[in-house]
Each structure stands twice: as C-alpha cells, then as structure tokens.
Amino acid sequence: MKINDLATEDRPREKMMRIGAENLTNSELLAILIGFGSTEESAVDLMTRVLNDCQNSLKRLGRLSYNELITYHGIGDAKAVTIMAACELGKRRQQEQVEERKDLGSATAIYNFMHVRMQDLDVEEAWALLMNQNYKLIKAFRVSHGGLSETAVDVRIIMREALLNNATIVALCHNHPSNNASPSGADDRLTQIVKSACETMRIYFLDHLIITDGRYYSYREEGRVI
Numbered sequence: 001m002k003i004n005d006l007a008t009e010d011r012p013r014e015k016m017m018r019i020g021a022e023n024l025t026n027s028e029l030l031a032i033l034i035g036f037g038s039t040e041e042s043a044v045d046l047m048t049r050v051l052n053d054c055q056n057s058l059k060r061l062g063r064l065s066y067n068e069l070i071t072y073h074g075i076g077d078a079k080a081v082t083i084m085a086a087c088e089l090g091k092r093r094q095q096e097q098v099e100e101r102k103d104l105g106s107a108t109a110i111y112n113f114m115h116v117r118m119q120d121l122d123v124e125e126a127w128a129l130l131m132n133q134n135y136k137l138i139k140a141f142r143v144s145h146g147g148l149s150e151t152a153v154d155v156r157i158i159m160r161e162a163l164l165n166n167a168t169i170v171a172l173c174h175n176h177p178s179n180n181a182s183p184s185g186a187d188d189r190l191t192q193i194v195k196s197a198c199e200t201m202r203i204y205f206l207d208h209l210i211i212t213d214g215r216y217y218s219y220r221e222e223g224r225v226i
Contacts, residue, residue, distance in 0.1 A: 038074035062087035105135030107218035130167035173209040
C-alpha cells in the first residue's frame with residue numbers, strides 16, 4: 001500500500017499541514033521522510049514495524065546502522081541514509097540545546113543575559129525566564145510589550161509556560177526605557193503577584209530584575225524577595 005492509497009485525512013503530509021507536526025506520530029513523521037513503503041505496506045506501516053523492533057524508542061532507532069536498516073524489506077540505500085541523517089540531526093539539535101542552557105543563578109547573570117535583548121528598546125517589555133533546579137535556562141520568552149512607562153503582564157501565561165516546560169524556578173525581568181532602575185509601585189505589585197502565583201504552584205520565584213543600560217535593580221539583592 002502506498003501513502004497515496006490512504007484517505008486524504010490519513011496521509012502524513014496532508015495531516016501535518018492540517019494539524020501540525022507535533023500531532024503526528026513518530027511513524028508518520030518518518031514516513032514523510034522516506035516517502036513511500038513497499039508493495040506490501042505503506043511508509044507509515046513500514047516505519048511502525050521498524051520502530052516496534054526498537055521498542056518505539058527513537059534513541060534505539062538512532063543506533064541502527066546502515067546495514068541493519070537495509071535488512072528491512074522496503075528500505076534501500078536512499079531510505080536508510082535519510083533515516084540516519086534525520087537521527088543525526090536530532091542528536092545535534094539536542095547537543096545544541098544543552099550547550100545553550102545558561103546558568104542564571106544570580107542577578108548579574110540574568111542582567112548580562114537580558115541586557116543584550118533589552119538595551120535598545122524604547123518601550124517596556126517584560127520577560128520570564130524558566131529554569132531547572134540547577135538554575136539552567138530552559139526557556140526565555142517575552143510576556144508583554146508595552147508603553148513608555150509600564151507594560152501589562154498576564155501571570156497566567158507565565159505559570160502555564162512554567163508548567164508546560166517543567167520549570168522549577170522562575171525569574172521575571174523588564175526594562176525601564178527612562179534608564180531609571182528604581183522600581184515603581186506597579187513593579188512592586190507585579191513582583192508580589194508573580195511571587196504568590198509561584199508559591200501556589202510550588203515553583204521557586206528567584207528574582208525580579210529591572211534592566212537599564214548599564215545597571216539593574218534586583219528585588220532579591222535588595223532583600224525584597226524572600
């Protein structure tokens with residue numbers, strides 16, 4: 001059976017375009033790469049069979065050699081090297097992610113990391129930094145983009161992303177385009193709201209930094225986050 005023999009809604013390429021790559025199975029994603037199966041089975045069925053032999057583990061699949069892959073009926077030279085190339089790219093991506101994880105356990109480290117992103121902004125932006133228990137960065141994302149003197153922050157977005165990314169530590173930072181690092185009353189209230197939300201979700205709230213060009217204000221260093 002060929003992929004073209006499947007109902008349109010079941011074809012991996014069409015399915016990816018319709019609902020996104022993240023909603024496809026590993027077999028379907030691999031089927032897109034190899035293109036077609038054999039006269040006996042579709043590309044999806046072929047890759048399902050290969051993955052079953054690997055206990056459905058992509059790591060095990062990545063360990064298969066060229067000679068092992070071509071023992072499967074339906075996998076020739078081109079398909080074998082395509083699968084091996086895909087697995088190698090996955091390994092390299094994972095290695096890059098490990099290398100990119102910054103240690104953000106101090107206010108100075110957070111400032112150095114965020115200053116590059118914020119030094120030329122002429123409006124306020126708020127960013128959340130999600131970390132693991134070793135203060136290694138998991139994800140940094142912009143929470144809001146606002147006006148000249150303040151920006152609105154939806155704390156629910158921060159908590160949702162923290163939970164989805166299995167973060168155990170959260171830090172908040174925003175810039176002051178005025179270059180005055182002193183916190184405002186609104187900054188104080190935001191700090192307490194985010195801190196309380198983190199405590200409710202049993203996430204450690206590390207700090208809230210106000211970033212300016214050349215200096216910063218740290219709520220933790222000032223003893224205002226305990």
